[in-house]
Amino acid sequence: MSNETISESFRKAGMSRRAFLKFxxxxxxxxxxxxxxxxxxxxxxxxxxxxxVIYLSYQECTxxxxxxxxxxxPGIGHLLFNDxxxxxxxxxxxxxxEAAEAARxxxxxxxxxxxxxxxxxxxxxxDGGVYCTAAGKSSVADLxxxxxxxxxxxxxxxxxxxxxxxxxxxxxxxAVPISEIVKDKPVINVSGxxxxxxxxxxxxxxxxxxxxxxxxxxxxxxxxxxxxxxDRCYRRPFYDQGLFAHTFDDExxxxxxxxxxxxxxxxxxxxxCATTKWNGGTSYPIESGHGCLGCSEPNFWDRGGFYRPLxxxxxxxxxxxxxxxxxxxxxxxxxxxxxxxRARQNKKDDHKPDHKPADKDHDRNG
Amino acid sequence: xxxGTLLDFARGPGMEWALAILVFGIVWRLVGIFTxxxxxxxAEPRAGASAIGAMWVIISRTWxxxxxxxxxxxxxxxxxxFHGGYAVAILGYAPHILLxxxxxxxxxxxLPGGVIAFAAGISGVALIALLMHRxxxxxxxxxxxxDDYFSWLVAxxxxxxxxxxxxxxxxxxxxMLGFHMLTGEILLAWLPFGKIMHTILFAFSRGTTGLAxxxxxxxx
Numbered sequence: 001m002s003n004e005t006i007s008e009s010f011r012k013a014g015m016s017r018r019a020f021l022k023f024x025x026x027x028x029x030x031x032x033x034x035x036x037x038x039x040x041x042x043x044x045x046x047x048x049x050x051x052x053v054i055y056l057s058y059q060e061c062t063x064x065x066x067x068x069x070x071x072x073x074p075g076i077g078h079l080l081f082n083d084x085x086x087x088x089x090x091x092x093x094x095x096x097x098e099a100a101e102a103a104r105x106x107x108x109x110x111x112x113x114x115x116x117x118x119x120x121x122x123x124x125x126x127d128g129g130v131y132c133t134a135a136g137k138s139s140v141a142d143l144x145x146x147x148x149x150x151x152x153x154x155x156x157x158x159x160x161x162x163x164x165x166x167x168x169x170x171x172x173x174x175a176v177p178i179s180e181i182v183k184d185k186p187v188i189n190v191s192g193x194x195x196x197x198x199x200x201x202x203x204x205x206x207x208x209x210x211x212x213x214x215x216x217x218x219x220x221x222x223x224x225x226x227x228x229x230x231d232r233c234y235r236r237p238f239y240d241q242g243l244f245a246h247t248f249d250d251e252x253x254x255x256x257x258x259x260x261x262x263x264x265x266x267x268x269x270x271x272x273c274a275t276t277k278w279n280g281g282t283s284y285p286i287e288s289g290h291g292c293l294g295c296s297e298p299n300f301w302d303r304g305g306f307y308r309p310l311x312x313x314x315x316x317x318x319x320x321x322x323x324x325x326x327x328x329x330x331x332x333x334x335x336x337x338x339x340x341x342r343a344r345q346n347k348k349d350d351h352k353p354d355h356k357p358a359d360k361d362h363d364r365n366g
Numbered sequence: 367x368x369x370g371t372l373l374d375f376a377r378g379p380g381m382e383w384a385l386a387i388l389v390f391g392i393v394w395r396l397v398g399i400f401t402x403x404x405x406x407x408x409a410e411p412r413a414g415a416s417a418i419g420a421m422w423v424i425i426s427r428t429w430x431x432x433x434x435x436x437x438x439x440x441x442x443x444x445x446x447x448f449h450g451g452y453a454v455a456i457l458g459y460a461p462h463i464l465l466x467x468x469x470x471x472x473x474x475x476x477l478p479g480g481v482i483a484f485a486a487g488i489s490g491v492a493l494i495a496l497l498m499h500r501x502x503x504x505x506x507x508x509x510x511x512x513d514d515y516f517s518w519l520v521a522x523x524x525x526x527x528x529x530x531x532x533x534x535x536x537x538x539x540x541x542m543l544g545f546h547m548l549t550g551e552i553l554l555a556w557l558p559f560g561k562i563m564h565t566i567l568f569a570f571s572r573g574t575t576g577l578a579x580x581x582x583x584x585x586x
Contacts, residue, residue, distance in 0.1 A: 242460050242476040268540045303374055311461035312468035314378040322382055323389050330390040334397025345403045
């Protein structure tokens with residue numbers, strides 16, 4: 001851990017205490033902290049040492065890191081130069097190969113037991129871990145070693161949090177989330193494909209200030225994942241009124257009506273998109289006219305088509321075939337049962353004694 | 367089972383099985399009934415227009431005969447409140463319409479959520495009143511069996527679970543939505559095998575009665 005406190009790093013960079021307080025206020029706003037908590041956060045950040053951060057990537061697409069570099073508040077520059085000491089990130093650093101691995105080992109040994117391990121991507125324990133290796137080591141072995149020296153693990157992105165795209169059926173590499181491997185250290189899941197930049201930096205900052213935040217049942221910080229997109233969506237009144245866009249270019253879409261009918265998964269997706277938004281608070285997918293894909297939820301890739309409404313079947317079966325088959329089977333059983341019943345009726349009719357009197361009547365009338 | 371897993375099951379295999387059982391059961395029962403041997407009626411028909419008689423009885427039996435009105439009309443009204451509210455909640459709510467469209471390809475405009483919640487609330491209260499009546503009436507209690515009470519439960523459960531999902535009550539929304547869908551699927555799967563089959567059979571049974579009565583020249 002760097003001996004320099006966060007406020008010292010601000011001063012060293014030529015920034016005033018006012019700039020530090022503004023930064024704290026912005027961070028507290030992103031984290032939705034109360035005024036009292038914001039004050040406490042400022043006090044703690046002023047005294048906190050900059051934590052060492054090791055950033056490891058496994059089965060991922062680098063979209064999460066792309067997102068992180070677009071953080072506005074706190075900005076990535078602020079985060080890297082003032083709040084944390086990013087000791088290893090193989091994508092951002094200049095070094096590569098053996099030099100990079102040596103730098104990582106040095107950084108980890110220097111801060112052993114104290115660094116924050118940020119992991120991006122799922123890991124693959126299947127077949128001895130052969131599907132994801134780096135520097136001759138499997139992702140699982142690498143993660144286990146790195147996690148053993150960490151004070152906490154932050155799983156960034158849906159792949160690291162829940163397995164994500166590598167985990168999607170048929171999961172050829174046997175991908176698992178980080179929490180399946182790391183059991184003895186706190187794991188904070190910052191899900192999303194990718195997560196919102198401010199949510200990643202906010203989660204790190206919260207941890208630096210207060211430690212592990214309150215987590216939901218999926219291990220995500222409640223202050224970012226406590227509400228569904230639907231709860232905070234500006235199109236919610238249209239949902240309540242029953243006004244829906246039927247296609248992406250109809251009158252309803254132009255008038256900003258609810259996108260539920262176009263497959264929006266906002267009602268079951270917990271994330272901060274509708275409040276924190278993207279690109280420095282510019283907008284979020286629904287504001288741009290597209291329904292939520294539910295990317296911050298487990299198995300979002302396998303939960304039916306993105307454009308299937310939430311109340312409809314997932315589409316993993318052929319309705320016509322299943323229902324047609326059921327109808328044919330029902331008809332066959334119905335005919336068989338009726339056949340048995342008719343046979344019984346015929347048998348009864350054959351043995352009825354009242355045929356005789358009818359015949360007698362007939363004879364009498366005749 | 368997590369909310370996501372339950373919802374995924376309800377939208378996937380749960381719905382698949384429920385609809386398959388529904389179709390299988392309805393076809394089985396209808397085919398079974400229609401292919402049964404009918405007793406020969408050798409008597410001369412006393413009226414010519416028996417089909418009109420059948421149609422008329424389907425309509426006339428929707429309201430109690432004047433001799434019974436004083437005793438049963440209020441319960442008939444409560445029953446209509448249940449059925450009407452149920453129909454509005456099922457056929458008027460946009461997510462339900464989308465399900466119907468996904469299954470059979472037809473759709474219509476939905477109603478505002480407040481109207482649906484009101485209709486579902488009325489329907490639920492009416493259903494509770496009807497159960498209380500069944501439990502308090504010695505005659506009804508005597509002729510009630512497992513089918514009556516289980517069918518009541520199966521018909522009732524989608525209402526509170528749907529309202530709780532709509533108003534985000536009962537904890538995790540995703541779980542409640544999955545549970546609501548599951549209660550609906552149990553209703554669909556049970557429909558052909560219990561007394562809820564009257565949703566399909568009422569017209570046939572009334573029509574058959576009308577046909578027989580009109581043939582015999584009985585007043586309809």
